[in-house]
Amino acid sequence: MKIRSLSKTIVAALLAVPLLSGIANAYELTIPSFDYRTGPYAPNGIPFANGYGDYMLMLNARDGGINNTKINLMPCETAYNTKRGVECYESVKNAGESGALVIQPLSTGITYQLIPKSSVDEIPIFSMGYGRTSAANGKIFPWVFNFPATYWSQATIFVKYIGEKEGGMENLKGKKIALVYHNSAYGKEPIRTLEVAAKKFGFELLLLPVDHPGQEQKATWLRIRKEKPDWVLMWGWGVMNQVAIKEAGSIRYPMNRFIGVWWSGSENDVLPAGAAADGYLSGAFHQPGDNFPAHDDIKKYVYDAGNGLGERERIGEVLYNRGLVAAMWTAEAIRTAMKIHGTNEVTGKHVRDGFEALDVDEARLKELGLPGFTIPVKITCENHEGPGQAALQQWDAKAKKWSMVTGFYEPLRDITGPLIAEDSAQYAAENNVTPRDC
Amino acid sequence: MFYRETGQFKTSYSDDQALFPITQDRYVIYAVLFATFVVVPMVANEYWINALLLPFLIYSLAALGLNILTGYCGQVSLGTGGFMAVGAFSVYKLMVAFPELGFIPLVLISGLITAAVGTLFGLPSLRIKGFYLAVATLASQFFLIWLFNKVGWFVNYNATGMITAPPMTLFGVLITGPAAPPAAKYLLCASIVAIFALIAKNLARGRLGRNWIAIRDMDIAAELIGVRPLIAKLSAFAISSFYIGMAGALYFAVWLGSAEPTEAFDINQSFLVLFMIIIGGLGSVLGSFLGAAFLVLMPILLKNILVGGLGTNTALAAHIEIMTVGALIIVFLIVEPHGLARLWRIAKEKLRLWPFPH
Numbered sequence: 001m002k003i004r005s006l007s008k009t010i011v012a013a014l015l016a017v018p019l020l021s022g023i024a025n026a027y028e029l030t031i032p033s034f035d036y037r038t039g040p041y042a043p044n045g046i047p048f049a050n051g052y053g054d055y056m057l058m059l060n061a062r063d064g065g066i067n068n069t070k071i072n073l074m075p076c077e078t079a080y081n082t083k084r085g086v087e088c089y090e091s092v093k094n095a096g097e098s099g100a101l102v103i104q105p106l107s108t109g110i111t112y113q114l115i116p117k118s119s120v121d122e123i124p125i126f127s128m129g130y131g132r133t134s135a136a137n138g139k140i141f142p143w144v145f146n147f148p149a150t151y152w153s154q155a156t157i158f159v160k161y162i163g164e165k166e167g168g169m170e171n172l173k174g175k176k177i178a179l180v181y182h183n184s185a186y187g188k189e190p191i192r193t194l195e196v197a198a199k200k201f202g203f204e205l206l207l208l209p210v211d212h213p214g215q216e217q218k219a220t221w222l223r224i225r226k227e228k229p230d231w232v233l234m235w236g237w238g239v240m241n242q243v244a245i246k247e248a249g250s251i252r253y254p255m256n257r258f259i260g261v262w263w264s265g266s267e268n269d270v271l272p273a274g275a276a277a278d279g280y281l282s283g284a285f286h287q288p289g290d291n292f293p294a295h296d297d298i299k300k301y302v303y304d305a306g307n308g309l310g311e312r313e314r315i316g317e318v319l320y321n322r323g324l325v326a327a328m329w330t331a332e333a334i335r336t337a338m339k340i341h342g343t344n345e346v347t348g349k350h351v352r353d354g355f356e357a358l359d360v361d362e363a364r365l366k367e368l369g370l371p372g373f374t375i376p377v378k379i380t381c382e383n384h385e386g387p388g389q390a391a392l393q394q395w396d397a398k399a400k401k402w403s404m405v406t407g408f409y410e411p412l413r414d415i416t417g418p419l420i421a422e423d424s425a426q427y428a429a430e431n432n433v434t435p436r437d438c
Numbered sequence: 439m440f441y442r443e444t445g446q447f448k449t450s451y452s453d454d455q456a457l458f459p460i461t462q463d464r465y466v467i468y469a470v471l472f473a474t475f476v477v478v479p480m481v482a483n484e485y486w487i488n489a490l491l492l493p494f495l496i497y498s499l500a501a502l503g504l505n506i507l508t509g510y511c512g513q514v515s516l517g518t519g520g521f522m523a524v525g526a527f528s529v530y531k532l533m534v535a536f537p538e539l540g541f542i543p544l545v546l547i548s549g550l551i552t553a554a555v556g557t558l559f560g561l562p563s564l565r566i567k568g569f570y571l572a573v574a575t576l577a578s579q580f581f582l583i584w585l586f587n588k589v590g591w592f593v594n595y596n597a598t599g600m601i602t603a604p605p606m607t608l609f610g611v612l613i614t615g616p617a618a619p620p621a622a623k624y625l626l627c628a629s630i631v632a633i634f635a636l637i638a639k640n641l642a643r644g645r646l647g648r649n650w651i652a653i654r655d656m657d658i659a660a661e662l663i664g665v666r667p668l669i670a671k672l673s674a675f676a677i678s679s680f681y682i683g684m685a686g687a688l689y690f691a692v693w694l695g696s697a698e699p700t701e702a703f704d705i706n707q708s709f710l711v712l713f714m715i716i717i718g719g720l721g722s723v724l725g726s727f728l729g730a731a732f733l734v735l736m737p738i739l740l741k742n743i744l745v746g747g748l749g750t751n752t753a754l755a756a757h758i759e760i761m762t763v764g765a766l767i768i769v770f771l772i773v774e775p776h777g778l779a780r781l782w783r784i785a786k787e788k789l790r791l792w793p794f795p796h
Contacts, residue, residue, distance in 0.1 A: 037753030038760075046753075077741075077752040082701055083493070086694065087738060090489040112600050112696050116616040132598075183587060185598040185698045192597045209587075212700055423597060430534075430604055431615075 027345045028072040029065065029334060030096035031056060034088055034106050040213035041080040041238030043268040044319055048106065049075065050310035051323025054298050057309070059331060061301035066334050069344045072096055078110065080238070085110035093121055101351045102126050102330055108186035111144075116431060118143035123348040124355055126333075128326045129154075129262060129285065133189060133416075134423035136385035138356070139435040141424065145355045147329075147386030148285050148377050151235075151261070152419060153411035155190035157283070157390050158259050159197045160409055162231050173202035178229035180220060180236065180244055183209035187235040190261075194233075196415050214240025221247040234260045241269035249276025255395075256281065262390065265402065266318040270395045278397035281405075283390050286325045286374035288402040290316025293369030294324070318393075318402055325374050332368075333358050356381055375408055382438040388413075441789040457639060474628050479621040487620035492693045494734045495627040496685050501714040501726035502631075502638050503681025508712070509721035510642055511674035512654030513563050517556075517575035519707030520582035521679050523699055524552045525686025527592050530601045533614075533691065534594060541606045541613055541691075545630070549684040555582075556679020563671050567657075579708055586699040602696040614691045623692050630688065634681060639723045641677070650674050651721070682711075717770055719779025728778040737763055 033056075035049035036042055056073045065071045074095055076088035085105065092100045102124050105111045111131035118125045125144045127135070133152045135144035149157075162177065163169040179194060181187030191207065198205040206229055208220045214236060221244075224232060232253065236244055241264045248258055256279040260269070265282020273280075295315055302308050303315075314320060337346045337354025346354070360368075361376045377386040389408040396403065428435060441462050448454045458464045482491065500518060507513050528548035536544070559578040563571050586592050586599075593599050605615030612618040613626050641647050649670040652660035661667055690697045697703070710733060718729020737759050744755035774781050 035752065038756040075752045077756045079756065082694065082697075087489040090485045094484075108598075109600075109698060109701055112598070112602070112698075113694065116602065116695060120616040183700050185600045188598045212704065430602065432605070 026070065028070050028096055028098065029346070030072045030074060030092070030098050030100055031330065032074045032076060032088070032092040032095070032100045032103060034078045034085065034104060034110065035075050036078050036080045036106070038077060039079040039081070039238075040215070040240075043242070044238055044263065044266060045080065045106070047266065047268070047310065047314060047317050047319035048323040048326075050308075050314070051320035051325075052104070052327045053309045053323075054302050054315075054320075055294070055324045055327035056331070057302045057307055058294075058298045061305065061307070062297055066331055067338050067344050069338075071331075074100075078105075078107065080107050080109075082107070082109045082113055085113060089114060089117070093123060098345070098347055099123070101334060101346065101348055102355075104128065104326055104330065105131070108132075108189065109184060112185055115141065115144055121348070122352070124352040126326070126330060126355065128322075128329070130186065134420045134427065136383065136388075136420055137424040138380070138382050138384040139424075139438055140428045140433055141384065142356075142436060143352060145379065145384045147358075147379060147384065148375055149388045149390045149411070150385050150416070150420075151189040152193040152416045153385065153388040154261060154283050154390050155193045155233075156197060156412035156415050157409040158233055159194070159201065160412060161259070161392060161406065163201070166230075169201055175203040175231070176206060176227065176229040177203050177231045177233060178206040178208055178224055178227070180208045180210060180217075180224075180232060180234045182214060182236055182240055183211045186237065190233075190235060193415060193419060196419065197412070200415065210236070210240055210244070213238060215243055217243050217247050220244075221251050221253075224248075224253065225251045230257065232258045234258070234264050236260065236264045236269075241266075242272045245270055245273040245277050245280060248280075249273045255279035259283070259392070262322075265393060265395075266322075267400070267402070268317075268319070270397070271400070275397045277395055280395045281392050282395075282402075284318070284393040284402075284404060285390050285408075286321055287372065287404060288316065288318045288321060288393065292371070292373055294328075294373075297369060298324075321373075325370075328368060328370065329358065329360065329377065332360050332364070355379060356384075380438070388416075441786070441792075443790070457636075471632070474632070475625065478628075479625055482621075482624070484620045487624045488693075490735060490738060491624055492627060494730055495624075495631045496689045496693055497711065497714060497730040497734050498727045499627075499631050499634065499688070500682050500685035500711050501718065501730045502635060502723065503678045503685060504711050505715045505718075505721065505723070505726045506638060506641070506650070506681065507674050507678035509715055509719075509725070510647060510654060511650035511671065511678075513560075513671060513674060514568065514572040515575040515678070516572050516705070516708045516712065517559060517578040517582070518682055518711040519703040519705060520579040521552050521556055521682040522686030522689060522707060523582055523586055523703035524555050524679075525549065525683030526690035526697060526703070527586055527601065527699075528552065528683070529687035529691050530603065531592065531594075533604055533606060537604070537606060541608050541626075542630075545684055545687045545691075548687040549680040552683020552686065553676040553680040556682070557672050557676045560672055560675025560679075563675065564668060576705075576708075579705055583699050583703060586703075598698070600696055600698050601690070603691040606691075614695070616695060618692075627688055627692060630684065634684070635723055635727075638681070642721075642723065646670075646673060654721075713767065715777075717767060717777055719777025722777070722779035724782060725777050725779030728782070732766075732778065733763070736766070 033052050036045035053073055056071045060071050074092050078085045078088050100123050104126050108131050111127045127146045131146050133150040135141040135146050136150050163172050194205050210217055260282035262283035270277040303312050333354040334351055336357050337350040338344055340353055341350045358379045375387050379386055388411050391404050391408045392406045393402045394405045443460050504518055507515050525548045528551040532544045562574045593601050603614045611622045613622050649665045652665050653670045714729030714733050717732055719725025740759045744750040
């Protein structure tokens with residue numbers, strides 16, 4: 001009897017997942033969340049997933065979803081692994097009545113995997129500030145959005161910041177800049193841009209790959225101690241960040257000359273290095289902290305009801321806010337889609353139009369309870385990168401706080417522009433894509 | 439009751455040497471083939487094919503390849519991930535350069551390229567054995583991945599080192615690229631796997647296979663009775679790499695669609711395939727399939743039961759999954775060190791004797 005009921009459960013579970021899971025009476029918006037709460041990337045994956053999910057849960061509890069249509073948040077564990085990503089994608093894409101409305105892969109590898117599929121399955125991909133940079137070209141990648149800025153824009157912004165600190169771009173000549181990167185599609189993304197910039201400004205670029213998962217970096221930092229680069233840039237993720245910052249501290253590399261990408265600048269990354277991490281810089285496109293009205297709403301509607309995904313004290317961490325801002329833009333895109341198409345029962349196709357017409361300005365941010373939280377974003381058919389600007393934030397080890405130390409920089413578009421055009425044209429040629437008119 | 443040979447007389451040598459001498463076995467195989475090629479393409483949906491069946495078939499092919507080397511010839515290899523990468527990168531370069539050749543010839547050529555690379559890395563096996571050989575093949579794993587990362591030519595100078603399979607057709611139907619119908623991809627992989635499983639089964643019981651087994655069981659004795667270790671070992675490396683190379687090509691071009699060397703072909707891949715043949719059964723074609731099924735399907739089944747059926751949160755489910763699969767591996771190794779294939783054999787013997795215990 002027991003075995004029979006168990007086998008029934010197994011069969012039911014097997015059948016339920018690929019088919020429609022549960023027949024809901026009202027139309028629900030299926031929003032998958034590709035998280036990684038396990039594996040070497042979990043320290044960074046967990047806060048992002050919490051921020052993303054909590055904001056959606058807050059919308060459900062406070063407003064009954066988006067325009068009174070409930071959100072069905074579907075988490076799926078990828079462990080930052082492409083093969084598991086495939087399984088997740090297949091299991092969510094036709095889930096619920098609406099099907100997956102937008103995919104936030106949270107991994108450059110999975111993003112590359114899904115880019116060709118997105119146009120076939122008609123599900124937009126929102127790779128917020130990661131993924132394939134040339135997807136900024138909306139003419140060739142109509143289904144992919146990577147605002148508010150790409151890795152290439154960010155790389156040139158770092159070069160610009162370094163130039164500023166050195167007292168002018170002409171002083172970059174003869175300087176040595178090292179790039180410590182995760183040896184994967186993600187980490188290799190900025191190399192070409194930095195190479196072009198190195199040629200243009202005459203600095204020397206030192207490339208130092210770190211293999212997955214990034215726990216072993218002794219040799220890398222020995223090289224840095226020997227070569228003494230003037231600046232170190234880092235494209236790291238997960239455990240790799242903590243190890244790099246600790247190693248940098250142990251060779252006494254000046255932290256205010258060590259800049260991480262915006263995925264290498266959260267509390268988890270700097271706390272293990274203790275006081276040695278003081279002054280470490282990283283890219284950013286939103287504020288840290290939990291002092292915004294939207295955070296209060298999350299605490300009130302989600303955590304007070306006991307439905308929070310994470311711990312209450314960790315609301316407002318950098319990566320939590322990153323997840324929150326991703327959720328906010330996603331929700332706004334869906335809202336825009338509802339407005340354009342005049343229906344609440346939107347599909348992936350509608351949401352793509354919503355992303356393309358997305359316009360979240362300062363006034364709208366204020367209405368959403370996030371005044372001055374991030375940069376205003378306006379997407380067009382041609383430009384899927386949006387503003388392309390980024391700022392720098394710095395870690396204060398004593399106060400244990402991140403704070404923005406610069407304004408938003410404009411990228412060096414004369415470098416990124418031609419590179420984006422070239423790379424997207426190559427993709428179009430390899431995959432027989434005809435650029436659409438914008 | 440139903441499974442016994444009584445009354446089945448073999449009147450010719452070919453009857454006696456048939457692949458499946460027992461009639462009931464033959465019917466089972468026909469039924470399996472019918473299910474594979476007729477029933478599954480009709481009933482399976484996209485999730486079943488893309489998430490379960492394609493990886494199962496492709497890993498089965500890789501496990502078959504490794505089983506030839508490790509199971510039949512007794513040479514331990516930890517270079518499977520590297521050899522799969524050779525197959526994948528060969529097929530990518532060929533698909534971009536010579537698309538007019540057609541997909542199947544390209545897969546076979548990538549298999550041959552991998553066979554050449556595998557033979558090269560098999561050369562140390564003539565001097566070193568056992569654990570030491572495992573370390574030597576481990577070096578090939580790291581060297582090959584490093585090479586594909588380092589040399590831009592392999593990825594056509596792509597800025598991020600990713601390779602993406604261009605769309606290709608077979609008999610007018612798309613089989614690679616995102617728009618390919620899942621059933622077509624499935625049928626392609628199933629056909630290749632079925633044909634090469636048949637070849638492997640025949641190789642293993644032929645002269646070459648007996649040479650391999652002789653080398654595995656005692657190489658000095660084998661040499662004394664006239665088996666040439668050079669030919670036997672290198673042919674095992676070549677044929678095994680050929681299978682693994684084809685598996686790598688299908689893994690990248692048909693299943694994943696795009697890949698990067700470090701993540702898709704890392705050392706875990708080598709271990710995964712090795713675990714498949716250990717759990718499935720060393721030196722058994724059926725074991726390769728059973729092992730692949732166990733390690734590919736079991737985690738997904740567990741995930742669906744825990745998350746989809748019982749509503750556990752995803753992180754807890756992932757941890758339970760890791761623990762359960764690990765525990766099951768240990769249980770199987772203790773209960774039946776010869777793998778699932780041996781369990782199947784015991785079950786068959788019991789059935790033949792039924793209802794008598796001896």
